[in-house]
Amino acid sequence: TTLLYIATDAYNRYCSATGAVLDGTTGLLRITSSQFSNLESLFFTINGATFEFTANAQLWPRSLNTALGGSASSIYLIVADNGANTGSGLDFINGYAFLERFYTVFDTANNRIGFANTPFTTATTN
Numbered sequence: 001t002t003l004l005y006i007a008t009d010a011y012n013r014y015c016s017a018t019g020a021v022l023d024g025t026t027g028l029l030r031i032t033s034s035q036f037s038n039l040e041s042l043f044f045t046i047n048g049a050t051f052e053f054t055a056n057a058q059l060w061p062r063s064l065n066t067a068l069g070g071s072a073s074s075i076y077l078i079v080a081d082n083g084a085n086t087g088s089g090l091d092f093i094n095g096y097a098f099l100e101r102f103y104t105v106f107d108t109a110n111n112r113i114g115f116a117n118t119p120f121t122t123a124t125t126n
Helices: 008-018 031-039 062-067
Strands: 004-005 030-031 042-044 047-051 075-077 079-081 091-095 101-109 114-117
Touching: 004 008, 008 030, 008 079, 030 047, 031 075, 062 075
Parallel strands: 004 079
Antiparallel strands: 004 091, 030 075, 042 047, 101 114
16 A cells, blocks of 8 residues: 555544545545644554654655646645554554655564664655
């Protein structure tokens, strides 16, 4: 998946905290430029390690807005509802947008995954 899916209760808090509204055309959350200037990082704790997903990392690439039928000048977010509440076993799915920001190793022989920061982890572009 491309998006970053979080638990329903976390998604509802995220929408409330950001002021984001669901855009009916794109299916993505939309915020204003003033809301973006107040957008804070999301933090994911995975096996005791915390990973920061910066405000800019939460944005859909604006150059692709019209490819989704959206407005070229709108600000869309890549955070979505995964349909399950926190603690149900599926708290989040870190999709392609997350994988662009963190080096990811899939160790299938040992049934584990590893993440590390990259120069793009805190990049101000998307």
